Amino acid sequence: MISTANGSLEIQLNGKKLRINDSPPTTTLLEYLRQHGYVGTKEGCGDGDCGACTVVVVGQGADGKAHYQAMNSCLIPLGSLADREVITVEGIANGKLHPVQSAMIATGGSQCGYCTPGFIMSMFAGYYDGKVDDISIEGNLCRCTGYLPIREAAQRVTNAKADDDFSQKLAIAAPELLAFSYQDDNYQFYRPTSLNEVLSLLQDHSDATFIAGGTDLGLELSHHRREFPVLISLEAVHELKIFNITDEWLEIGAGVPLSQIEERSRGIFPSMDEMIHWFAARQIRNRATLGGNIAVGSPIGDLPPVLLSLDAQLKIAGQNGTRMIALADFFHGYRQTDLQKGEVIVSVHIPRTLPSGTVTRLSQSYKIGKRGTDDISIVAAAFCIDLDSAKKVVQARLAYGGVAAIPIRAKNVEEMLVGQPWNTVVIQQAKAALKETFTPLSDFRGSAEYRKSLIANLFEKFFVEFGGIETYPLEVK
């Protein structure tokens, strides 16, 4: 490991090496930037929701090449950025305005200007990927200009053939995340590159906290000002970055960011494609990992229902070796999981084989929130139904988030469906049973009654979309 025991760490900021020796590694990048005069990067919410703090970090994309990736600086601790290259809004006008800045001016995309640097940085990242669209800016909020001129600016620069110093930088091989460690009297931050190193660090620091993308933990740092004396970053651990596809399994490393999974697994599991699309926003997906989404054990995490419906298993490593556990057995209670002290989720295994007798698999997921993107689920649902040649149910898995203390399957209804024909009568019976299966809570997002309706109606929606109408041709979806 590159060891920095003298109280400093280095990042590349706007092309220049910056030695940080006056801020602990738990300081968020946003805090650091604003304290050091880089005030173009704005603070809005401080919790990943508004995009005002968006910066760009050079990172590896799904194609293995270097990309500019938009991220929320309010959620990233400095330690996670050791030796990485960061670009802020101050760094993009190279003697003249950057094309995305010119486009914003031309369309009148800025009024008070508070959100503008964040939009500019999201568009900047998209510009070098050849696509500046609604998805590029879905994690940025504007409260006064209105989105039409901003979207028009995005349209003006989309598909542009970027050919400048920034694009040339990307031609260089994708940066490999190096090992890094930092210790001072109050804080220790480790970024190991192998699972063995993680486990040996845990032997010495049994109270250490893992950080992966930091999109959950970052809130504790920024919003709640919680202290973490020992952080172990999982970002560079090779075993957690794997992505293996075989005929039997898709194995995804727990540390792979969602934006990579979005690209690499597209077309394999439609329900996963759909849910990742609606997961937070681009800046969050560039950081958030599957392992983090599972480990937090939140009842409203969006990917656990999908993974439950696909019967996923987890590979977990600890001092006594590795073990596999079905995700269905992993959640014990509200934010309580089977993960023991000193254990780390290594990967998620999703089976690809169908049960015998299956000729058609129907599978999809649904997320109901108050907003289309960048919102938390009121209810999330994921269904997987296997049918035989007579359109009878061979196997059923109905999984939900937001309806109980844990992400959960409706096992009673699943059992009820097996052996039944896939038709309207059976679906109506299942709907009635689903309404009685869970006792969701009422909160400011939705009442218990509303949630109960969603539990049943989403299943009917799935039925109608996937073979419910008698004349609808059944095919593998």
Ligand SMILES: Cc1cc2nc3c(=O)[nH]c(=O)nc-3n(C[C@H](O)[C@H](O)[C@H](O)COP(=O)(O)OP(=O)(O)OC[C@H]3O[C@@H](n4cnc5c(N)ncnc54)[C@H](O)[C@@H]3O)c2cc1C
């Ligand atoms: C603005 C915003 C929008 C969001 N939108 C959504 C959304 O639409 N849907 C949704 O489900 N979630 C959402 N989230 C929550 C969050 O993004 C996800 O839960 C994300 O997947 C967490 O992953 P991470 O890598 O950032 O986890 P981190 O924050 O790094 O870690 C979270 C927790 O998991 C532990 N951990 C991480 N990796 C491992 C591992 N491999 N083994 C053991 N423990 C581990 C950490 O110690 C920590 O306790 C949102 C968050 C924000 C800030």
Ligand code: FES
């Ligand atoms: S300040 Fe709102 S996303 Fe960071």
Ligand code: FES
């Ligand atoms: S220009 Fe004022 S918030 Fe967007």
